[in-house]
Amino acid sequence: MASSIEHADVLPFSWDTVAAAVLDRDGTVLHWSGAAAELLDRSAAEVCGKPVGHLLADTSHGRLRDVADRAHVPKAGRARLRHRSGDDIEVAFQILPLETGSGFVVLAASARWVGDAAQGAALLRALLAQDRIGISIHDADLRLVRTNITPERFGGPGTPLDLRHGAGLSAADAGAVDSALHRVLATGVPLVGHEPRPSPSQRAPGRQSSSSLSAVRLEDARGRPAGVAALITDTGGQHRSHQHVELLHRASARIGRSLDVRRTAQDLVDVLVPALGDVAWVNLAEAVFHGDEPPKLVGAGDPHLRRAALASAVEPWPDALLQPGAPIPPYRDTPGLRSLQHGGAVILDPERAIDLVNNQEPDERYLPEHGHSALWAPLFARGLVLGTVTLWRTEEPAPFEQGDADLLTEITSRAALSVDNARRYTREHRASLALQHHLLPRRATDTAAAETTGIYLPAADGAEVSGDWFDAIPLPSLRTALVVGDVVGHGLRASATMGRLRTAIHTLSDLEMDPDELLTHLDDLVTHFTAETDPTYKDPIAATCLYALYDPVTRRCTLATAGHPPPVLVLPDGTARLIELTPGPPLGVGGMPFETTTLELPPGSVLALYTDGLIEGADHDPVAGLRRLIDRLATHCRGDRPLDALGRVVLAETADPSPRDDIALLLARTRALAPDATAAWEFAADPAVVAQARSAATHQLAAWGLDEAAFVTELIVSELVTNAIRYAGGPVGLRLIRDETLICEITDSSNTQPRLRRARTSDEGGRGLFLVAQLARRWGCRYGQSGKTIWAEERLAAEPMTV
Template sequence: MGSCTDDIWGQSFSLNDIVTGVLDDQGIVLCWSQAAADLLGHTAEDICGSPVWSLLADGSLRRCQGRHHRTGIPPYGQALLRHRSGHRVEVAFRTVPLQGSSLSVVLALPLRHPASRSRGSAFLRALFTQGHIEVGIHDLDLRTVFTNAASFTNVTSHVSHPSDLRLGSRVRELFSPQDAQDAESAVRQVVETGMPLIGWEPQARAPQRAGEQWSLSAFRLEEPPGRPTGVATMLTPLATRQRERHRLDLLHETSVRIGSSLDVLHTSQELAEVLVPALGDLAWVELAYATLTGDEPPKLSSAAGLWYTRRAAMASATGSIPSKLLQTGMTLPPMPDSPFLQRLRRGETVLTSGRSAGEQLGPELSPLFVPEGGHCVLYAPLFARGLVLGVLVVWRTGCRDSFVEEDRELLAEIASRAALSVDNARRYTREHRAALALQQRLLPRTTSDLPAVEAAGSYVPASGGADIGGDWFDVIPLPSLRVALVVGDVVGHGLHAAATMGRLRTAVQSIADLELEPDELLTHVDDLVQRFAEEADPAERDTVGATCLYALYDPVARRCAVASAGHPPPVLVHPDGTTEVFEVLPGPPLGVGGMPFEVTSLQLEPGSILALYTDGLVTLGGQDIQGEVSRLTDRLAVLCAGGMAPSLREIGRSLLSGATEVPPRDDVALLLARTRALPDDATAAWQFPADPAIVTEAREDVTRQLTSWGLYHLVFTTELVVSELVTNAIRYAGGPVSLRLIRDDVLVCEVSDPSNTQPRLRRARWTDEGGRGLYLVAQLTTRWGSRYGQTGKTIWTEQSLSPATE
């Protein structure tokens, strides 16, 4: 039990709750109320004549204080009484002696819900003592019996208000004659029906309330069991409600509009436009250079860096920005160390007059920062995660009221919320810039001009640049004038996907140098992706994967071999403009493992166009992929109709126009390659038996061919190269031996034999009789290498067509 105080009797309660008993000077119960019988279960016949002490639980009065009456019971306190059923009932009591008699009356109040009674009492005290709402208690005749008019303050003007709510006044007297009858009828209906009246706004104004608007609410007062005793009215200034509604609306609009973009400048412009004209007539946002570029801006304690800023956004209620002010995009000049700037650096939102702001800025800077007619200004720092991003400035000009403290607090809250959106945009700018720079370094040149193909590639990131992904394309020159065309798509977006894409592109280039067939190359890359997954965190292993399409084109044989790892098929445009899908049997995506890849070969005419793409291109329309591939095929047919195909770059721009107009959900990579073929007279081929005597014949054939091509300066070195390679083939591999010369921008010499033995370059010692052949070949040519086929190997060399200069 709590300590014995008199507070409980100051709380609100119903008279029906009071328990009453009459005692003599010996503490014998003489009278017993029905409420007492209901509370303790003892009737008057049971208890009258018994001492009151028999009702007390053990030790229940030891916690009470005060002087004892003649009955022996303290004058007031709390006690535990024993119910007839045995449980205890806590009561607060007061003992009242009767004048001229030895009898005493004991009044007790059950404490069934002391906490709720305390809260209810606190609520009533707060309601009647606050100065924002006029509260009146009226009897059934609607006359005022209680009011808080003495403590009421007009919150809209911040001066004392002589309230019209007086004791004895009628409800009708609060309103103008036009509304008096309606108001009284509405309140009387509350008394009669018990239905509350909420937020009734009169149409006219009482003369004594000129310039003010009010809202009336009324609630019926009752005594148990539901008998009406009066009515309570509350008059709320509409200015207070409107101000709070305006505050909530502005905060809601701020949360909805600001942060919808991850662009720093766009977010700043949204912030300025939200505040005008809702809060001020002119607003601008100034951001630190680091914020604009995505770097770390200065800490709040770093005062020096705060004003190396640029005006990022401006908004005006008139729609035009005064020309004298510093304009959007301009850099702020050095600022004097004024008191309000010092407060900004401490993270405070500053309210000051236009005159004071102009004086602190000085005559030279004032025209750049103080608008004409600007009489009041708010400055709020954009402070987030310990970083000062910039400053938010709002002006009021002309006849508009000056800012008040509530406006300063509102702008501080808006700036706090907006700063997080600006900082999110800044952090995204930094990550996006890093990812974009990484990907730009990883992707090849957009155009390639090779003997085998003319190629043009394009890449469009997802969401209009918001999501850098792992799509890539590549054009890899290979020996013997062949070329590899690659397009791939890594799972996911962001830096992780871009980094994985870079690793895969490097791996494909390295393996392509081994001159493997497309299916063998994809098998090696598949193993590599599985190793990537093993290296990844266990929770992310399922997200490591990619699709890839690898096409190998030989301009001499005019043959294109394609293999797919879960990638959409390429589209082929014939020289006459007709189109078809290059039907490829797709294998599993890279990283799945355990399944072979199939190679599909096709002879291509010179001038054919191969379109390789990622699935982002065929999901722009939101239809199924097969339908979109057909649509892509039709578009290419239209672009290349009649065999008059435009440039590859123009075709690519047309195909990607949908991705640039509407940001794609997935990034898009597109590679277009127009095939070329070497003329028949640009190649020469011979086949010899495995006889050492044919080496001389091979040299003579090469000499004649080079002479007919006009490559006299290459005769000597080429004879040496052919002699060495043919001799080695006959000696170590047997026959037949094939020899082929290819002339384009380089001279290619190929010697093929049926052996799969790997040629090895070594440095011979001076005592060795052999071992210098391949070393000699390496010295005489630009580069050399070997590749394997189904029936043997081919050793190739390349020589520049330009004569060597001394």
């Protein structure tokens, strides 16, 4: 039997499958059990009285007497037996000698079942020895047979617990676990991954417990239900790891969406509470709020911090703690402070947290009620400490662990970059906004021609300032130019371009050009801007502009547009309508003409000039936005309502609450000069008329009660009329205009540019314009379709004569 028998030390018994036979000392079968008959399909009558050797599949090693020899009889081993069907069956056996020495008892079972039993026993021993895997074995009635589950697994020492009855589990899960085990026993369908919750009485203080329960049905050799084996594993670490990954994902998705410093800080604490702690706050350096770099403080001292954001899992925010905007006291020079300022998050207890702050106030200002464990981390980005983050646990009994500190370090390192991006944006936005405000004119003007109010509204948070502007430019002879424009693009480049265009318009308007001619020159200038732009800026410079010229003497308003929306006119009776203009191309297109539209305005009319941001609301429908604007102006523009109040109402009711584009609005209420405030004459080109011109001017000044201005006016009229007759010919026009100033205008048919020069001692002429320049407040010249007008302005103290 050397080849058919393998020695082993132990035979694990399975009682319902163990075959038994009694042999005499010669190896003859004396008795044969039913299990043996079933194993080989051979009855006792067939086997008894015959030597056991004929049952062996391998007979090459002698007869039964060789096996029966006590010196050679193995105590246990493996053999191959012959089944009635002719197949071989491998069995494991064990031989027990009888006390009388008259024979042997042989026990045998299928080698496969014996192997399963051995492996099962080894597996059971291994499972029962685990401290992170609990096993509970129940019989067919679900009575507890064996377990290693004790209250230690749920937080404390004690006797074994019956998982079936929910011992150590919350009341909600006790019944669920019992039902689940019954279902596994009845159906054979395993239970996988159920997460029971420990009861509060069994949860250890300071420990977050999380478990996973699985159960399988046990079956006997014939496949009949024999019980249930349940396994419960500690998944707390895995659960915390999943929570940390999820928290990191939420932090990445939420923090940094805004370019506002305070909003970014608030997003940070909202992510941390209640996911990681119960109370949190962010302190930021005062300079960060304004977009500047914080002081590079290392060690103790005053970091000039203020509370920027806070969050509490228990609402509302406790009154005892520092409130938003409150200053943070200087730091004490405590051990490890410098490493705290430039390192990652650290775990603090209440005593150490209070020790950081050098203050005379109660500890309650810096320590939340029931706070027992804290995390502290600097917001460190690009070599700057922008602020600090503090997180406390007050309701959660578990203290912070190093894994929590590592998680906060990673979150704050990302958040610090977002805060710094918001800080840098604040700086750039503030610079752009300041530049734009410095480039814009005064909001309100009050002249003889019109009362004006301009309103500039920057785009909502997250958008850059753009090149929208308005202007009200006083011109000679009491006229006023009304301007509104919009540079394409955003940021400093658009603001700088707007400043250049506004300066150019002021220069060109001083030449007293008609609106169409002025826009033509401005279009050439924008084309020149584009040509000299750095090639790295691929987008060409472009802008839209509306230029209106109003004369209070004639009450005429002349307008021209370069791709800009037309203005709205509100008449004194409250009627509002859109002024129809012939559209011109935007500035920078070049090669296209501009056309003017002229209309007469009654005194008290209101002109509304605006940029497209006002009419392109949330619906992005400029036509609907224009209708809304006209309706609001018609509704609110009544009587002498202040233009500033009218502008605020129009913006509040018409503009998008969060405009994506800047808005400029210019409102102008026109005035007209009284009919008796002007006087005009026309003279032939004869030197003799100079005296007549002086006489006419003197008489008119006397009628106005301005006799004190007669001497200067006579000199100015005499010099200018003389020059017109000498160099231009006739006819010569003279017009006096009275308001806060006295304006003298001489019109002739020549387009020759008058020149101011200093005459030499020997010169007989050339002193006329020099004399006028010395006597007048200011003087100038403008050109019409034919001829020119030279004007001189004198200061008066008399009341203006406007209506």
